[in-house]
Amino acid sequence: MLLDGFDEMATPGWTGPSSHMRDLRRRSVELVRRFIRETPVGAGVALAGRQHYFDSAGGLATALGIGSTFVNCSLSEFDEDQIEQYLRTHGWDQGLPDWLPARPLLLAYLAHRELLREAFIVPAGSSPAMAWHNLLGLICDREAEIEANVDGSLLRSVVERLASVARARGDGLGPIDFRDIEEAFRSSSGYVPDDRAMVLLQRLPGLGPLDAETGSRRFIDADLADTARAGDVVRFAQNPYDASLEDLDSWSVALGDIGVDVAAFRLSELLVPTASVVAATAACE
Numbered sequence: 001m002l003l004d005g006f007d008e009m010a011t012p013g014w015t016g017p018s019s020h021m022r023d024l025r026r027r028s029v030e031l032v033r034r035f036i037r038e039t040p041v042g043a044g045v046a047l048a049g050r051q052h053y054f055d056s057a058g059g060l061a062t063a064l065g066i067g068s069t070f071v072n073c074s075l076s077e078f079d080e081d082q083i084e085q086y087l088r089t090h091g092w093d094q095g096l097p098d099w100l101p102a103r104p105l106l107l108a109y110l111a112h113r114e115l116l117r118e119a120f121i122v123p124a125g126s127s128p129a130m131a132w133h134n135l136l137g138l139i140c141d142r143e144a145e146i147e148a149n150v151d152g153s154l155l156r157s158v159v160e161r162l163a164s165v166a167r168a169r170g171d172g173l174g175p176i177d178f179r180d181i182e183e184a185f186r187s188s189s190g191y192v193p194d195d196r197a198m199v200l201l202q203r204l205p206g207l208g209p210l211d212a213e214t215g216s217r218r219f220i221d222a223d224l225a226d227t228a229r230a231g232d233v234v235r236f237a238q239n240p241y242d243a244s245l246e247d248l249d250s251w252s253v254a255l256g257d258i259g260v261d262v263a264a265f266r267l268s269e270l271l272v273p274t275a276s277v278v279a280a281t282a283a284c285e
Contacts, residue, residue, distance in 0.1 A: 001039070006032050006049040006064065025054065025202070026063040033065035056209070083107060092116050099128035100135075106221050109205070115142060129261035132227040139205045150197050157188035159206060160231025164251065166219060172253030173225055174210050174218025181217075226259035233263045237272055240283035248284075 006029050026033075032047065039045055047064060054060040057072065083096075090111040097120050100106075110116050119135050140159060141152030161184035166174050181201050185193045193201055206225070210218040219225035233255065235242060255263065267277065 001044065002046045002048065003032055003035065004048040006047060025059075028199075029063050033063070036065050054209075087111065087116065090116060092120070094120075096120070097131065099131045103221055106224065109139070115139065127261065127265060128258065129265040132223065132258055133230075133262050133265060136224065136227050143200065143203075143205050149194070150200055154189055155200070155204075156228075157231065158184045158201070159204060160228045161188055162204070162207070163219065163225050163228035164232040164248070166225065167229060167253045168247070168250040169252075172229075173222065175216035176207065176210075176218060177216050222256075223258050226256040227262050229255055230259045230263040230266060233259070234266045234270070234272070237263075237267055237277050237280045238270070240280040 036045055036047075047066070047070075054063060061067070061070075087093075087096075087107065092111075100120070110119055115138050118138055119131075136159070137152065137156060140156040144150050144152040144155045158181070162176055162180060165180050165184065166172055166176055169175060178201075181204065182193065185197065185201060204217075206219055206221065206228070207217040208220040210216045219228075232248070236248065
């Protein structure tokens with residue numbers, strides 16, 4: 001018996017103190033845990049879902065009720081030959097675009113979500129900035145399809161907000177705790193997340209576990225994080241008096257080359273006048 005998608009289950013009561021998240025995750029997979037407990041001896045059960053939904057392997061085992069009789073299988077990092085073979089099995093027989101680093105986690109995500117062709121085939125002459133901008137949009141749109149009450153543009157705003165939060169911490173990729181995620185959703189949407197939205201927030205694209213003890217997350221790909229950082233920079237250029245952007249004084253990690261190019265591309269695409277950019281620059285002084 002294959003039980004797929006434990007990371008897409010919800011339970012009433014997701015909203016509340018972040019300290020309760022471990023218990024709430026356990027409650028959300030109660031049906032899976034009971035199914036395993038009541039399965040007759042000798043019958044096989046296979047579970048599938050995103051490992052980073054839980055903070056640690058121990059948390060996963062406890063929540064799902066699995067013991068030593070279960071074998072934990074996961075995908076390790078690929079080398080170049082394995083990447084080529086993996087993509088070939090998913091219908092991609094061409095080389096990787098120059099703009100995309102061959103990172104296994106990102107490539108595996110794109111393949112799993114059937115986004116390879118949409119992400120890799122961009123109009124001739126397109127800039128890497130346009131490609132990264134489109135890639136982030138594709139990822140957020142695909143994730144949002146799972147939850148009808150959250151659209152891709154809102155989800156992208158949440159990811160971009162979190163990328164800005166991470167700019168004030170460590171290496172610019174994290175840590176990010178669940179309070180940050182809840183607040184990013186609230187500031188982007190204007191309302192607190194309901195139970196269905198909370199399921200989506202538990203498995204935000206681009207984030208993976210950082211610290212099992214605290215349940216903190218971090219961005220798994222530096223270039224994708226840099227692309228997301230450009231979002232609030234563009235919003236600030238459009239409206240430097242937006243109250244939701246008051247924390248920009250705490251940013252300690254600068255935009256990388258990709259982030260700068262994505263911001264410039266989006267400002268041009270949105271036809272933001274030079275005067276607005278000048279006014280935003282003056283507001284920083």
